[in-house]
Amino acid sequence: MAERECLPTMDLLRSEPMQLARLIIPVESAHRVISYLGELGLFQFKDLNMEKSPFQRTYATQIKRCREMARKLRFFRDQMYKAGLLSSTWPTHGSEISLDELEVKLGELEVELIEMNANSEKLQRAYNELLEYRLVLKKAGEVFYPAQTRATTQQREHEHHRVERSIDSPLLLEQVLLSYFSLLGCYSKIYDAASYPPMVLKEITADLSKQVKLGYVSGLVQRDKSMAFERILFRATRGNVYLKQESVEEPVVDPVSGDKVEKNVFIVFHAGERAKSKVLKICDAFGANRYHFTDDTGKQYQMITEVTGKLSELKTTIDVGKHHWSSVVQAIGLQFEQWNTMVKKEKSIYHTLDMLSFDVTKKCLVAEGWCPVHATSQIQKALLRATIDSNSQVGAIFEVLHSKESPPTYFCTNKIMNAFQEIVNAYGVAKYQEANPGVYTAVTFPFLFAVMFGDWGHGICLFLASSFLILKEKKYSTQKLGDIMEMAFGGRYVIIMMSIFSIYTGLIYNEFFSVPFEFFGRSAYACRDSSCRDATTIGLIKVRNTYPFGVDPVWHGTRSELPFLNSLKMKMSILLGVAQMNLGIIMSYFNAKFFQNDLDIWYQFVPQMIFLNSLFGYLSLLIIVKWCTGSQADLYHVMIYMFLSPMDDLADNQLFVGQKYLQILLLFLALVAVPWMLIPKPFLLKKQHEERHQGGAYEPLHTLDENLEQQLNNRSRGGGHEEFQFSEVLVHQLIHTIEFVLGSVSNTASYLRLWALSLAHSELSSVFFEKVLLLAWGYNNSVILAIGVVVFIFATVGVLLVMETLSAFLHALRLHWVEFQNKFYQGDGYIFLPFSFSLINDDEE
Amino acid sequence: MGFLLTTLVFVVIGIVASLCARICCNKGPSANLLHLTLVITATVCCWMMWAIVYLAQMNPLIVPILSESE
Numbered sequence: 018m019a020e021r022e023c024l025p026t027m028d029l030l031r032s033e034p035m036q037l038a039r040l041i042i043p044v045e046s047a048h049r050v051i052s053y054l055g056e057l058g059l060f061q062f063k064d065l066n067m068e069k070s071p072f073q074r075t076y077a078t079q080i081k082r083c084r085e086m087a088r089k090l091r092f093f094r095d096q097m098y099k100a101g102l103l104s105s106t107w108p109t110h111g112s113e114i115s116l117d118e119l120e121v122k123l124g125e126l127e128v129e130l131i132e133m134n135a136n137s138e139k140l141q142r143a144y145n146e147l148l149e150y151r152l153v154l155k156k157a158g159e160v161f162y163p164a165q166t167r168a169t170t171q172q173r174e175h176e177h178h179r180v181e182r183s184i185d186s187p188l189l190l191e192q193v194l195l196s197y198f199s200l201l202g203c204y205s206k207i208y209d210a211a212s213y214p215p216m217v218l219k220e221i222t223a224d225l226s227k228q229v230k231l232g233y234v235s236g237l238v239q240r241d242k243s244m245a246f247e248r249i250l251f252r253a254t255r256g257n258v259y260l261k262q263e264s265v266e267e268p269v270v271d272p273v274s275g276d277k278v279e280k281n282v283f284i285v286f287h288a289g290e291r292a293k294s295k296v297l298k299i300c301d302a303f304g305a306n307r308y309h310f311t312d313d314t315g316k317q318y319q320m321i322t323e324v325t326g327k328l329s330e331l332k333t334t335i336d337v338g339k340h341h342w343s344s345v346v347q348a349i350g351l352q353f354e355q356w357n358t359m360v361k362k363e364k365s366i367y368h369t370l371d372m373l374s375f376d377v378t379k380k381c382l383v384a385e386g387w388c389p390v391h392a393t394s395q396i397q398k399a400l401l402r403a404t405i406d407s408n409s410q411v412g413a414i415f416e417v418l419h420s421k422e423s424p425p426t427y428f429c430t431n432k433i434m435n436a437f438q439e440i441v442n443a444y445g446v447a448k449y450q451e452a453n454p455g456v457y458t459a460v461t462f463p464f465l466f467a468v469m470f471g472d473w474g475h476g477i478c479l480f481l482a483s484s485f486l487i488l489k490e491k492k493y494s495t496q497k498l499g500d501i502m503e504m505a506f507g508g509r510y511v512i513i514m515m516s517i518f519s520i521y522t523g524l525i526y527n528e529f530f531s532v533p534f535e536f537f538g539r540s541a542y543a544c545r546d547s548s549c550r551d552a553t554t555i556g557l558i559k560v561r562n563t564y565p566f567g568v569d570p571v572w573h574g575t576r577s578e579l580p581f582l583n584s585l586k587m588k589m590s591i592l593l594g595v596a597q598m599n600l601g602i603i604m605s606y607f608n609a610k611f612f613q614n615d616l617d618i619w620y621q622f623v624p625q626m627i628f629l630n631s632l633f634g635y636l637s638l639l640i641i642v643k644w645c646t647g648s649q650a651d652l653y654h655v656m657i658y659m660f661l662s663p664m665d666d667l668a669d670n671q672l673f674v675g676q677k678y679l680q681i682l683l684l685f686l687a688l689v690a691v692p693w694m695l696i697p698k699p700f701l702l703k704k705q706h707e708e709r710h711q712g713g714a715y716e717p718l719h720t721l722d723e724n725l726e727q728q729l730n731n732r733s734r735g736g737g738h739e740e741f742q743f744s745e746v747l748v749h750q751l752i753h754t755i756e757f758v759l760g761s762v763s764n765t766a767s768y769l770r771l772w773a774l775s776l777a778h779s780e781l782s783s784v785f786f787e788k789v790l791l792l793a794w795g796y797n798n799s800v801i802l803a804i805g806v807v808v809f810i811f812a813t814v815g816v817l818l819v820m821e822t823l824s825a826f827l828h829a830l831r832l833h834w835v836e837f838q839n840k841f842y843q844g845d846g847y848i849f850l851p852f853s854f855s856l857i858n859d860d861e862e
Numbered sequence: 863m864g865f866l867l868t869t870l871v872f873v874v875i876g877i878v879a880s881l882c883a884r885i886c887c888n889k890g891p892s893a894n895l896l897h898l899t900l901v902i903t904a905t906v907c908c909w910m911m912w913a914i915v916y917l918a919q920m921n922p923l924i925v926p927i928l929s930e931s932e
Contacts, residue, residue, distance in 0.1 A: 028896040456896065460903040468911070521908060525915055541919070542926055556927035563919045565868065566912065575926040585918045592914055647921025 029434060031450045031611070033389045035424035035849070040384040040400070041414040046407035047373070047382050051366045051852075053399040058853030059392040061425060063385045065374040074371040082120060083364035089123045090357055093349050096130060100346045116363055119356060126349060133345070137338045144331045145272035146306065149237050149280075151324045153308045156263045156282035157235045158317055161310070165233070168259035168286030172231055233286045234296050238305035239271075240264060240279040246303050250285060253295050259286040272306065284310070358858065365857050385418070387425055387849065393417075424449045427849035433510045434459060440511070444834045445844025452608050454838055461597060461837075462829055463514035468593065469774035469825040470515070472782055473523025474530040478818055479516035483509050515826075525567040526775075530813070531782035533570035540564060540571040582779075586772040588640045594768025594836070595633045598761075601840030602626055608841055616705075620698045625757060625840075628690040631683040633765050642672045659684060695754040699747045706741040756839075764836040770828050778821050785812045865916060869909065876905035 038060075042050050054060050066074055114122075238246050247260055261284050268277035283305070287296050300307055311317060373382040388396060393415070400413040426447050430438050434455065440462065441447075441455040470476070486493065486509040493506050505512070527533040541564050542557040556577065564570070568585075572578045602625050609617035639652055650670040658665060659680045667677055789812065793805020838844070850856070883897040 026892050026895075027899065028892040030896075456899060457903060460900055460907060464904070464907045522911065525911055552928045553930055554927070556925040558925060559922060562864075563916060565916075567915055569919060569926075571926050574929060576929050577924050577927045581922070581924045581926075584924070585915065588918065589911070589914045593910065596910065641917065644917040644920060647923065649923065 027456070029428055029430065029438075029456055030453055032424075032426040032447060032453075032846075033391065033429060035387050035427060035449070036390050036393075037418045037420045037422070037424070038386060038388055038393075038396075039416045039418050040386075041376065041416070042373075042382045042384065042400075043409050043411045043413065044380060044382060046403050046409040046413065047370060048366060049403040049407045050400060050413055051369050052362070053403045054396070055362070055366065055369070055852050055854045055857075057392075057395060057399050058851050058855060059388055060396060061387045061849055061851045062369055062372050063387070064372045065383070065385060066372060071371075075375070076367040076371050079367045080364060080371070083360055083367060086120055086123055086360045087364065089127045090353070090360060092127060093123075093130070093346075093353060096346050097350050097353065100343050100350075102347070102350045114356075114359070116359070119359065123356070126345070129345065130342070133338065133342045137335065137342065140331060140335050140338065141275070142272045144328065144335060145270045145275075147324055147328050147331065149269060149272065149306055150308045151321065151328065152265055152269065152280075153235055153237060153282055153310060154317060154321050154324065156265065157284055157310050159263070161284060165231070165286065167261075168233075169231055171259055172257075172286075172288050231286050231288055232293050233284055233310070234293070234300065234307055235282070235284045235310040236300060236305050236307035237265075237269065237280045238262075238283055238300075238303055240281050242303050242305075243281045243283070246283070246299070246305065249299055250296065253299060254287065254292050257288060257292055258296065260284070273304070361857055362854055365852070365854070369852055388851075389427055389849075423846065425849035426451075426846040428453065428455070436508055436511045437462065439507075440830065440833075442848065444838065445842070446846045446848045448843045448846040450611070451843055451846070452604050452611070452841065454604070454833070454842055457600065457604075458833055458837075459514075462833055463511065463518045465593070465771065465829040465832055466515045466825050467518035467522040468589075468771050469828060470519045470778060470821065471522035471526040471775055472528045472530065472778065472817075473520045474528070475782070475813075475817055475821075476516050476519030476521075476523050478814075479512060479519060479822065483512040483516055487513060515822075526779065527568045527570055527573070528779055528782065531573070531779060531786045533568070533573045535570045537566040538564065540569050542569060542571045583772070583776065586775055587769060588644075590768045590771040591633070591765060592637050592640065593771065594765055595629070595637045597768075597832075597837050598629060598764060598840060599626075599634070601837050602629065605841035616698060616701055620701070621694060624690040624693040628687050628694070628758065629761050631687045631690070633761065635680075635683050639672060646672065648672050691754065691758060694757065695750060699743065699750050702746055703741065703743055760839065764839075767836055768832065770832070774821075774825055774828055778817065778825075781821070782813075782817060785809055785817070865913070865920075868916070869913070872905060872909040872912070876902060876909075879905065 040050070071077065071080075243262055247262070250258055250260055262281045263283075264281045265279070269280045270276070271278050271280075285296050287293055297307070311320065370382070373384045375381075376383055397415050400415060404412045426449055428438055428447075437459040438453075438455045441453065441458055447453050467476075486506055490509070498506060523529065524536075539561060541559050541561045543560045545551050545555070545558050553576075556575075557571065568582070572581060602622065605625075606618060606622045609615075609622060636652070636656060639650075639655060642648075643650055643652065650672050655667070655670050655672075663677075663681050663684055671677075786809075789805055789809045793802050793809075796802070880898055880901045883901050884894060887897060888894065
């Protein structure tokens with residue numbers, strides 16, 4: 018303990034200390050208290066009414082009210098979208114209003130809007146019908162008389178066959194008229210009906226049509242149904258109708274559906290009552306609207322003027338109505354956001370109030386919850402303020418409870434570290450006060466990404482993109498972005514770190530869109546002799562000092578580039594991997610020290626360090642020694658034969674003196690470390706358990722302060738506490754040991770993905786550069802060059818900047834989640850979710 | 863420039879960076895320790911990468927063999 022006090026604590030390394038607190042609030046100030054605590058956002062309420070259903074809780078009616086108001090607000094939002102008001106232009110602040118007033122106002126506005134909508138719909142329908150009527154009047158008027166004539170002709174012919182001959186003079190009149198009429202019929206074919214004296218024509222036809230009892234129906238039918246309409250009419254009336262159709266040039270708004278459809282004006286001439294009813298039914302079936310049409314010309318003109326008048330009247334009424342509606346909606350729009358937030362807040366306050374339980378006296382509400390220790394004074398201030406503001410006689414009481422329950426984990430992150438903490442939390446939230454890998458992840462994650470991404474040209478592109486997002490931070494944080502943009506925006510600080518490290522590793526790998534540069538001095542290699550004959554067969558030699566920073570630029574494009582780079586990158590991956598895994602094990606040491614778990618230190622940390630380092634630490638050492646001495650030793654051979662035949666002489670593979678004996682020693686240490694990890698710990702745990710429960714028959718008396726729930730809690734977790742299954746602990750330790758031992762090999766190999774992705778990236782980049790850009794350049798044609806540049810840009814952005822970024826991101830993430838964190842991280846905690854209005858606003862969206 | 867010299871350069875850069883972090887964002891001892899940790903981790907990572915690449919090229923076993931087209 019004393020050691021811990023010497024070192025100051027580090028932010029973010031461990032969760033903030035949390036405490037379980039109980040608030041006793043008088044009922045009259047309860048609403049205000051919760052409201053102020055919501056603004057503070059540092060208290061997580063526990064649900065004390067778990068057994069009750071939502072309907073049994075105290076504030077169910079209030080929540081129903083809030084839900085009703087939310088529904089009305091949703092209705093208003095739909096109306097606002099219809100009116101074309103964009104959500105980004107809605108102001109967020111307005112005048113103050115209380116909840117009851119708001120409820121009344123919302124109700125009034127809803128009724129008004131619904132009424133206005135219904136009225137405007139009715140008016141619009143009437144308007145459309147009148148429009149159609151006017152069309153019928155106009156069009157039918159043109160075709161009526163010729164159509165009527167033809168219809169009458171047809172009917173006369175039909176009747177002529179059916180009527181019995183009579184010796185009355187009407188028959189003669191009929192016959193004369195018939196012949197005259199058929200002449201008329203012929204003439205109407207040749208001449209335009211209008212050229213005949215209309216009066217004569219009309220009178221005769223009118224008389225005749227009265228005698229033959231010809232009725233007519235006029236209206237509008239949809240053009241695509243017109244053929245079917247005609248056919249069915251014909252069939253149903255056995256050809257005893259005459260249909261004349263005339264198409265309307267422009268589409269007409271259908272009164273029923275409200276859409277614009279192509280229609281035809283039709284007139285159907287029919288004889289007899291039965292035919293009439295059939296025609297009417299068919300019209301209804303086809304949805305053809307019927308309009309009455311008089312055959313009197315005078316009346317027709319009168320009708321047309323009347324209808325036009327009515328139409329203009331209706332139009333003005335509709336316009337006025339629309340204007341009124343849009344002004345109401347706009348007025349709502351000004352206040353909408355404020356009302357919305359208010360309703361959401363109230364709903365959340367009542368939900369929280371439902372979680373509190375009533376005191377025995379029914380005059381107080383009791384709340385229990387978690388809060389950070391450092392927030393105590395803020396919470397007490399908020400309680401005091403609420404008491405004063407609600408003019409309550411009794412103040413609210415804040416009391417700290419002690420509990421064996423595990424508190425939630427709370428990290429106070431700023432916006433930069435928040436993104437990295439989210440990455441860690443996505444795998445698992447840290448157990449309370451466990452070491453947080455986020456501290457190191459903030460640096461190693463972008464670094465490992467950059468090892469796989471290494472190109473400073475691409476790094477600069479990423480840097481520009483992420484700095485754009487950061488500069489426009491304020492603007493974008495208030496807007497609603499799409500899903501993908503939301504993720505990219507949320508990770509802007511991660512991306513900028515990734516890009517900075519990528520620029521660094523790009524400079525080290527010496528790749529600018531796969532092109533190397535000689536920034537840091539001259540290349541170390543030159544031809545063996547001045548004629549450079551052997552350059553393409555045996556190669557160059559190293560004449561100067563090593564290239565001071567990064568990979569020598571001469572390598573790019575050579576035939577031995579890949580063997581060299583592969584060897585370099587594989588060894589680099591192993592070295593970085595062993596370093597990170599050692600860091601992980603050291604973190605477990607710090608955890609053990611913090612929780613004062615000596616057992617873990619001696620029987621887990623020490624053997625793990627010994628095992629990992631005697632094998633893979635030794636491999637790293639060999640790599641470094643081989644580089645420093647330039648020996649030709651085969652490291653695969655060395656490592657494999659260290660296990661297979663450790664007593665053999667090393668011969669050519671000797672890197673330093675005493676290597677054989679060192680190897681034997683390390684092998685022995687590794688072999689000893691395995692049972693050291695496996696066996697002592699379960700036995701010692703058993704002994705500890707027995708010591709703790711020596712006087713286990715007696716339990717300490719529960720004091721009056723502790724409430725019933727704690728006892729229940731203890732009892733429910735009693736299984737883990739009271740019992741000690743030795744076999745279970747042994748199996749657990751066995752699994753842990755096997756995982757570590759086998760994992761040390763597989764995890765080390767897993768780090769080779771750093772090599773794999775880095776190779777893929779540089780090869781892709783090289784292909785795009787050489788096979789697209791240089792090829793296009795080679796043609797000496799500006800059109801081909803332009804096409805080549807465009808293809809190069811698209812390929813670079815699409816494949817390298819987007820796909821490779823995501824790929825490297827994913828693999829770096831995996832390396833952290835699995836290889837780094839499984840050395841020390843438990844990750845079985847739960848996160849601190851305080852009751853806060855700002856979180857609720859984010860939630861609802 | 864030599865291995866040790868450049869290593870020294872990295873150390874100096876690390877110290878300068880931590881001083882800058884201390885000057886720019888001095889927010890109490892726990893936050894300072896966090897910033898120091900981040901800076902040191904970054905410096906160590908960058909140095910490791912440079913050192914690996916430098917050591918690998920000090921005594922090369924493979925030499926560049928130019929391709930025919932050049």
